[in-house]
Amino acid sequence: MVSGRLPLGERILLTGASGQVGGELLQTLKSLGDVVAPEREMMDLANAVSVRETIRAIRPRWIVNPGAYTAVDKAESEPEMANAINAEAVRVIGEEARALGAGVVHFSTDYVFDGLGNRPYLETDAAEPGSVYGASKLAGERALAESGAGHMIFRTSWVYGGRGRNFLLTILKLASERETLRIVNDQHGAPTWSRDLARMTAHVIGRVEATAETTGLERSIEDASGIYHAAGCGETTWFEFAAEALQLRREMEPGVQFATVEAISTAQYPTPARRPLNSRLNCSKLRERFSWSMMDWRQSLREVLAEL
């Protein structure tokens, strides 16, 4: 349930609307007010000038920024591009939002952590990225915090859904082409449904707007500002996630042949980027501050598969 709409005539500027999370946000944010989602040709996140000019032209009340460089392995050989999009653009978004008195909603990742701990990470735990992508996302978080703009940063993990580039769709495709899949079973985390994340975002903005009716937006966003962990509930491994997805598919389509899955270790699956072994995020702060519990990953997996 969305509690507060934007005042009439005010706009939300949405980046990355062609992405997984952006595509869902484009739908859910409409319940709050007018959404403007510029194409890449108009607002290129790799180009600070175009980011600045577009924000000045649109003069939004909120900037919601799921746009990002998300190719984790490719980032290892393209650090400048990853940083331009994941850090520099975010710095400019923060600066412009601050000048306008606008609020910023930004998304970050479990990959800001080194993954060496053995409990779910808290927002207050030290971030030590092990990859270029993770480092660029952490730099974006810090640039936004330093900008002085009111902001909420939702750190999520393992995002998937019925559309876009994601692990689930990759696995379903590979499972119809191959006899066996080898999947890492020692990286622990939680898959997060893109739509759940978008619904949560609309809920939180609605809450901040509802408070703004009495305190004003600046005060309301300031009180809400900070980092929030927002991943699917429960935990699993990539192997178990794939195995569960294929098992559910078999139940939905009896007779169809899918690959069998073999559990392997990270060492047996070399990649350019190092990924955390522990990606688990403790989401209590989000629940306590905004009364929002993210969906259990098994429940959302069923819903996503049923929609395919």
Ligand SMILES: NC(=O)C1=CN([C@@H]2O[C@H](COP(=O)(O)OP(=O)(O)OC[C@H]3O[C@@H](n4cnc5c(N)ncnc54)[C@H](OP(=O)(O)O)[C@@H]3O)[C@@H](O)[C@H]2O)C=CC1
């Ligand atoms: N995917 C995941 O597993 C996770 C994602 N996150 C974070 O969540 C957020 C959303 O991720 P997700 O939706 O999965 O990402 P996607 O890769 O699905 O979408 C990224 C979006 O950014 C756009 N984009 C990329 N480069 C530019 C550019 N130069 N100019 C303008 N737009 C650009 C893409 O456009 P185009 O379609 O044209 O490429 C796309 O719309 C990101 O901040 C990401 O770091 C956090 C944890 C996990």
Ligand SMILES: Cc1cn([C@H]2C[C@H](O)[C@@H](COP(=O)(O)OP(=O)(O)O[C@H]3O[C@@H](C)C(=O)[C@@H](O)[C@H]3O)O2)c(=O)[nH]c1=O
């Ligand atoms: C396709 C495949 C992947 N894997 C492994 C590689 C990796 O460790 C894990 C997931 O693969 P992916 O390439 O989908 O993972 P990756 O692109 O690293 O996913 C990450 O994306 C960024 C944007 C984030 O912010 C993270 O939260 C996370 O979701 O599964 C296998 O073991 N076997 C396979 O056949």
Ligand SMILES: [Mg+2]
């Ligand atoms: Mg990937």
